Amino acid sequence: RQTALKLREKDPMxxxxxxxxxxxxxxxxxxxxxxxxxxxxxxxQAIVAARRDQLMGRAILELMQTAIDDARLPILKAxxxxxxxxxxxxxxxxAYARGLARLNADAEAxxxxxxxxxxxxxxxxxxxxxxxxxxDPITQLATVESWLALYGEKTExxxxxxxxxxxxxxxxxxRS
Numbered sequence: 517r518q519t520a521l522k523l524r525e526k527d528p529m530x531x532x533x534x535x536x537x538x539x540x541x542x543x544x545x546x547x548x549x550x551x552x553x554x555x556x557x558x559x560x561q562a563i564v565a566a567r568r569d570q571l572m573g574r575a576i577l578e579l580m581q582t583a584i585d586d587a588r589l590p591i592l593k594a595x596x597x598x599x600x601x602x603x604x605x606x607x608x609x610x611a612y613a614r615g616l617a618r619l620n621a622d623a624e625a626x627x628x629x630x631x632x633x634x635x636x637x638x639x640x641x642x643x644x645x646x647x648x649x650x651x652d653p654i655t656q657l658a659t660v661e662s663w664l665a666l667y668g669e670k671t672e673x674x675x676x677x678x679x680x681x682x683x684x685x686x687x688x689x690x691r692s
Contacts, residue, residue: 579595589616642673657686
C-alpha cells in the first residue's frame, strides 16, 4: 500500500498505482477506502471493468454487512442506492434484503423481493419473503400464488406458500 501511495503522489492518474492501491485496500479489508478509490473517474481507465465491478461488489457487500451489524439502516440504503448496476447482482440483492429484514424494514424487503422474483427466480429470496411480516398477509399470499403460477411448484416456493397460509390461518390450504 505504501508503494502505491508513493506512486500516486508522483502521478495520481497512473493506472498501475491505482490498480495496486485498489488491490492493497482489498487485501487489507479497507472497504470504505476501496469504494472511494473505485468511485474516482481515473479508476475506470486503470482497472479492467470486470475486476472493478468485482472489487466494488465486494466493498459494497462488506460495507453493507457493517451497516447491518451497526443497525444503521440509512447507511445500508445509501450503499444500495449507490450500487448502480451492481444492484442486479444476486448476492448483493440477497444481502440487502436480509439487512432490511434484520433492521425491521419488512415492507421495503417485501417490495424488493417481490420485484426481484417477478423478473427471475431466487430460492433464497423466496424463503426470506415467507419469513417477513406483511402488513397485508392476503396480498402476500396472492403474490406467492402468482409465483407458483409463474415458476411452478419449486420446493422453496411451496414452503413459503405453506408458511403464508399458516399466517393467514388457512389450515387446509397450508396442508395442501
